[in-house]
Amino acid sequence: MALALVIDDSSATRMILARILTELGYSVEKAENGADALHKLSKMAKPELILIDWNMPVMNGYEFLVKARSMAQFDDVTMMMVTTETEIEQVLKALEAGANEYVMKPFTKDVIDEKLSLLGLGAR
Amino acid sequence: MALTPGDFTFLSNYVKNSTAIVLTPDKDYLVESRLNPVARRLGVSNISDLVSKLRANPSPTSEIGMMISEAMTTNETYFFRDVKPFDVLRSELLPQAIERRGSDRSLNIWSGACSSGQEAYSIAMTIKEHFPTLSTWRVRIIGTDISRAMVERTKEGIFSQIEINRGLPAPLLVKYFSKVGSEWKIKGELTSMVDASVMNLAGNWPILPRMDIVLMRNVLIYFDLPTKRAILEKVVRVMAPNASLLLGGSETTMNVTNEFDRVTTGTSFYYRIKGGGASSSSPSIGSTPTFRGTPVAPRAGLR
C-alpha cells in the first residue's frame, strides 16, 4: 500500500487528513512539525506523498520543504502544502522550493483527491 | 411549508418543458430547498405561494419561470474535471484540430453547459500552456449555459478560494490568476479567449459557428433519453468534419444515438461523427495508447 506522511501541528487536522488519505487508499504516518517529520522520516519507509502544513512550531512547513528537497533520497516524493496561507507570493515561494501542489485550508476530501489526480496519485 | 404532490407535478412538468431537466418525485426535498431562496428573493412567503405565482404566469420566458428553472440546475464543476479529458485534448484533439484548420487558422471549441466557466478556462489554460502557435490564430472558446447567472460568472472569470482549490494546478494559479480581496480573478488574456452566452440545449438553438471540438459534459445526465438523442443529433450538425466530442464520465452516446464512433486512446476515449473520422492521421478504435495519465501540471511544480 502506498505510504503517506501528514505533517500538521493541529491534531484535528492530522486526523482529518489521515482519514481522507486512508479512504483514498494510503497508509498514513503523522508528524507534529518539520523537525518531528525529519526524525520520523529517518526511521520509516520512504513515503510516496507528504502533506505539509505551513505554520508549525519548532520547524515550519516551508523550512521542512527546503530541507527535504535538499535531500536527494526524497527527490521522487510528492510534496503538497496544505495551509491557511493564501497569498499568491506564498504559493509561488512553496512551488519554487519544490512543492508539487498547494491546497488552501479549508479543504474537503474532493479537494485532496482532485489535486492528487493532477499528480497521477488519485484514489488507488 | 412542504410541496404538495399537485404542486410538485406542476413544477416538474414546467421544469421539464422549459429546461428538459427531469425531476423525479424522490427529488422533492431538493426542489424545496432550491425554491426557498427564490421565494425569498421574490418576497413570497412560502413555496406554495411561489407555485401559485408560477401557475398564473407559466411562460418559460417569464422572470419567475426563469428564476425557478435556473434554481433547478446543478452547477457543480471544477477545473480540469476528471483530468483525462484534458490530457486527451492536449495530446490528440487539439493537435488534430490544428492540423485540420491549418489553412484558415481558426478554431472553435464549445463548452456546452459551461456552468461558472471552469471548463472553458481549463481549455484556455491548456491552449496557453501547450500550443503557443495558436496565439496567432483566431481561437474562440464558446461557453453556453441555460443559467444567466452562470453565464455572467463565466464572463467575469472570478472564483472563490474554494473554487480555485478544486482541480487547478498551483503553477497555473500563480501564472494566470491574481488575488482580488478574498477572490481570484483570471487574467484578461484568458477571459478574452472565452465567449459566454445563454443557450438552452433543449430549446431552439441560435446559429452557432462550426465546432472543431465539443465538450458537453455532465449535463445530458439530467435529461430523458429522447432529449439526449435530440441534443446529440443536433450536436452532429454543428460539428466540423472530423471534429471530436467529449462527454462526462458517466455519459455515453451508446444506446442513445449511433451517429458517433467511440475512439479509444490510452485509458480514455472521445467521440467522432461516424464516417467523418476516417482520415489516415486519426487514431482508430483500439489504437495503441499514445499517452497514459500524463499529469496536466508539471509533476514537480516550478522546479
Ligand SMILES: C[S@@+](CC[C@H](N)C(=O)[O-])C[C@H]1O[C@@H](n2cnc3c(N)ncnc32)[C@H](O)[C@@H]1O
Ligand atoms: C453539472 S454542470 C456541468 C458543468 C461542466 N460542463 C462540467 O462538466 O463540470 C451542468 C450545467 O448544465 C446546465 N444546464 C442544465 N440544463 C441545461 C439546458 N437545458 N441547456 C443548457 N444548459 C443546461 C446547468 O445550468 C449547469 O450549469
Ligand SMILES: [Mg+2]
Ligand atoms: Mg498549523
